[in-house]
Amino acid sequence: MTTSEQSIDSLLRENRRFAPSPEFAASAVATPDLYEAAKTDRLGFWAEQSRNLLHWHQPFEQVLDWSNPPFAKWFADGKLNVAYNCLDRHVEAGNGERVAFHWEGEPGDTRTITYAELTADVKRAANLLLGLGIRAGDRVAIYMPMIPETVVAMLAVARIGAVHSVVFGGFSAESLRARIDDAAAKLVITADGGYRRGSVAPLKPAVDAALKDGKSTVQHVLVVRRGENDVEWTEGRDLWWHEELGKVDAEHEAEAFEAEHPLYILYTSGTTGKPKGILHTSGGYLTQVAYTHRNVFDLKPEADVYWCSADVGWVTGHSYVVYGPLANGATSVIYEGTPDHPEPGRWWDLIEKYRVSIFYTAPTAIRSFMKAGREIPLARDLSSLRLLGSVGEPINPEAWVWYREIIGGGQTPVVDTWWQTETGAIMISALPGVTETKPGAAQVPLPGISIGIVTDSGEPVPAGSGGLLVVTEPWPSMLRGIWGDPERFKETYWSKFADRGYYFAGDGAHLDEDGDIWLLGRVDDVMNVSGHRLSTTEIESSLVSHPIVAEAAVVGASDETTGQCVVAFVILRAKKAKSVTPEEASEKLRAHVAEQIGPIAKPKKVFVVPELPKTRSGKIMRRLLRDVAEGREVGDTTTLADTSVMQVIAEGYRKRGGEED
Ligand code: WT7
Numbered sequence: 001m002t003t004s005e006q007s008i009d010s011l012l013r014e015n016r017r018f019a020p021s022p023e024f025a026a027s028a029v030a031t032p033d034l035y036e037a038a039k040t041d042r043l044g045f046w047a048e049q050s051r052n053l054l055h056w057h058q059p060f061e062q063v064l065d066w067s068n069p070p071f072a073k074w075f076a077d078g079k080l081n082v083a084y085n086c087l088d089r090h091v092e093a094g095n096g097e098r099v100a101f102h103w104e105g106e107p108g109d110t111r112t113i114t115y116a117e118l119t120a121d122v123k124r125a126a127n128l129l130l131g132l133g134i135r136a137g138d139r140v141a142i143y144m145p146m147i148p149e150t151v152v153a154m155l156a157v158a159r160i161g162a163v164h165s166v167v168f169g170g171f172s173a174e175s176l177r178a179r180i181d182d183a184a185a186k187l188v189i190t191a192d193g194g195y196r197r198g199s200v201a202p203l204k205p206a207v208d209a210a211l212k213d214g215k216s217t218v219q220h221v222l223v224v225r226r227g228e229n230d231v232e233w234t235e236g237r238d239l240w241w242h243e244e245l246g247k248v249d250a251e252h253e254a255e256a257f258e259a260e261h262p263l264y265i266l267y268t269s270g271t272t273g274k275p276k277g278i279l280h281t282s283g284g285y286l287t288q289v290a291y292t293h294r295n296v297f298d299l300k301p302e303a304d305v306y307w308c309s310a311d312v313g314w315v316t317g318h319s320y321v322v323y324g325p326l327a328n329g330a331t332s333v334i335y336e337g338t339p340d341h342p343e344p345g346r347w348w349d350l351i352e353k354y355r356v357s358i359f360y361t362a363p364t365a366i367r368s369f370m371k372a373g374r375e376i377p378l379a380r381d382l383s384s385l386r387l388l389g390s391v392g393e394p395i396n397p398e399a400w401v402w403y404r405e406i407i408g409g410g411q412t413p414v415v416d417t418w419w420q421t422e423t424g425a426i427m428i429s430a431l432p433g434v435t436e437t438k439p440g441a442a443q444v445p446l447p448g449i450s451i452g453i454v455t456d457s458g459e460p461v462p463a464g465s466g467g468l469l470v471v472t473e474p475w476p477s478m479l480r481g482i483w484g485d486p487e488r489f490k491e492t493y494w495s496k497f498a499d500r501g502y503y504f505a506g507d508g509a510h511l512d513e514d515g516d517i518w519l520l521g522r523v524d525d526v527m528n529v530s531g532h533r534l535s536t537t538e539i540e541s542s543l544v545s546h547p548i549v550a551e552a553a554v555v556g557a558s559d560e561t562t563g564q565c566v567v568a569f570v571i572l573r574a575k576k577a578k579s580v581t582p583e584e585a586s587e588k589l590r591a592h593v594a595e596q597i598g599p600i601a602k603p604k605k606v607f608v609v610p611e612l613p614k615t616r617s618g619k620i621m622r623r624l625l626r627d628v629a630e631g632r633e634v635g636d637t638t639t640l641a642d643t644s645v646m647q648v649i650a651e652g653y654r655k656r657g658g659e660e661d
Pocket of ligand 1: 420505507520
């Protein structure tokens with residue numbers, strides 16, 4: 001049996017199915033006829049969605065221009081303003097008093113922000129950016145905690161047609177620097193710090209370090225006051241957000257931009273060391289995030305309270321904290337801190353307090369709550385919940401069922417949503433009220449989305465087998481490219497099935513007898529740790545940049561809570577090896593990676609080994625190292641140059657396995 005057959009076998013052991021309740025189905029947003037409509041006329045379907053969900057300053061006639069694949073244009077002759085769609089139009093429609101965000105800081109401070117207030121804040125911030133010389137097309141880096149100003153900053157950038165590049169606040173100065181430079185950002189918006197686990201985690205020092213040699217294109221740094229921690233100040237460059245906002249005009253009229261005007265860049269890890277700047281544009285992106293947010297989450301904007309627990313530093317935060325919910329005029333919760341601070345029931349307290357009805361989170365979080373014990377959520381009143389969503393990694397059936405039973409009171413539909421930074425919005429998911437759900441499977445492509453599970457040569461696999469996940473037709477929120485690197489865009493996503501014009505997602509999948517899709521994880525050198533994408537190569541480069549390391553190999557090993565964890569195998573430089581114990585080396589290197597890339601990339605274990613398993617042509621066989629790290633019998637070693645290597649590594653691992661955490 002291959003690994004993927006084994007894993008699908010264990011996944012399929014849970015065979016309960018959950019049909020939508022008649023009450024839910026009766027008032028569901030999504031209806032079965034969506035599938036029929038999209039099938040009959042896919043482009044007409046998307047045009048109708050877009051016209052219904054968005055305000056176009058200049059209506060479009062063209063739907064899709066695919067004359068120069070893989071460079072798509074959606075709604076190209078239309079014009080709109082993304083921020084106007086998220087703000088002003090709701091106020092103009094009489095919904096200005098509706099709450100856009102119930103924000104809660106980690107220390108317990110709160111802010112309630114209506115659509116009218118958010119619109120006013122964004123107008124001022126737009127004027128501030130213009131005053132600093134930011135113009136349409138300029139790039140602005142945003143390095144912030146989860147506070148309302150982060151959303152204001154993103155929308156202000158969008159409003160004036162500039163392009164934001166949000167960098168997750170957990171990334172290091174060096175990662176920030178690489179992203180600022182790649183996009184040639186003119187401005188950085190940051191905060192003094194934000195709350196994490198009871199204390200202030202400073203952010204400004206990383207910005208200072210990233211800009212320290214003064215060679216970057218950044219002219220100003222706007223600093224929001226949040227942590228009230230001391231910050232160093234570069235006169236002339238650094239400006240306090242609140243002071244500057246006080247000086248600008250309150251009125252700002254949103255200008256319409258072309259549908260294909262760039263909206264944002266978001267960096268994600270690929271198979272090589274250098275992160276890719278994924279580019280999203282305006283009209284198609286906003287159409288699909290609004291459509292999916294409404295239909296997949298059964299959103300009733302006037303009644304629901306929606307909470308997506310993602311950080312805005314990731315694509316989930318872009319599409320389902322900011323753009324989708326605001327385009328739909330939803331009321332959302334935003335929480336600044338960690339799930340278990342000051343105690344492990346914090347998230348459930350928030351759901352009870354704000355009467356959250358729709359909740360969207362990652363399997364990793366669900367599994368750690370399972371570990372902490374059901375008595376914690378069961379002690380809260382979670383009866384307001386009526387829909388649960390999952391994203392970021394495969395959700396094992398046990399976690400799915402726990403989520404539905406313990407968090408959803410055995411009543412709520414659970415939707416497992418598959419998508420990527422590149423797809424911009426949800427692509428595969430059950431439709432609540434329509435689809436009978438199946439624990440562990442992401443299930444079916446959304447109406448309007450064309451997915452295939454194919455063999456290496458692009459042939460569709462028969463039901464009951466596995467293959468590669470591809471998208472066979474362009475979709476509105478698809479990435480438009482990799483910033484500054486059209487060749488890499490073509491090579492990474494479109495070269496594998498070039499003759500068929502398929503988008504290659506990098507995921508393996510299984511198609512079951514009912515035609516439902518089960519995601520099986522990445523088929524490339526990309527790991528998924530707690531729903532965050534990490535590149536093995538990027539971490540290997542970081543390890544070998546340390547003076548004590550001669551060679552390094554990194555694998556993603558399966559982990560009960562985080563899905564995968566980073567395990568590294570390193571060979572030390574002969575001279576240096578004598579001056580450190582393996583334990584010291586391991587600690588040093590873990591800290592080094594955390595500092596270079598960010599704490600999320602920190603290996604769970606670093607093993608010092610005498611050799612790495614290589615083929616005769618010198619390629620490292622990570623598959624064998626994964627076998628070791630996952631405690632399996634080592635697989636076929638016949639292609640190794642030296643077959644005894646694996647014995648030595650496996651023995652060493654068994655002796656020291658699990659020691660360091
Ligand atoms: C990769 C994309 C999409 C937002 C968060 C991650 C994995 C994502 C699922 C799911 C199984 C999933 C895939 C994908 N993934 N959602 N529901 N089931 N796997 O975005 O960082 O761009 O990562 O996450 O492997 O390729 P991302």
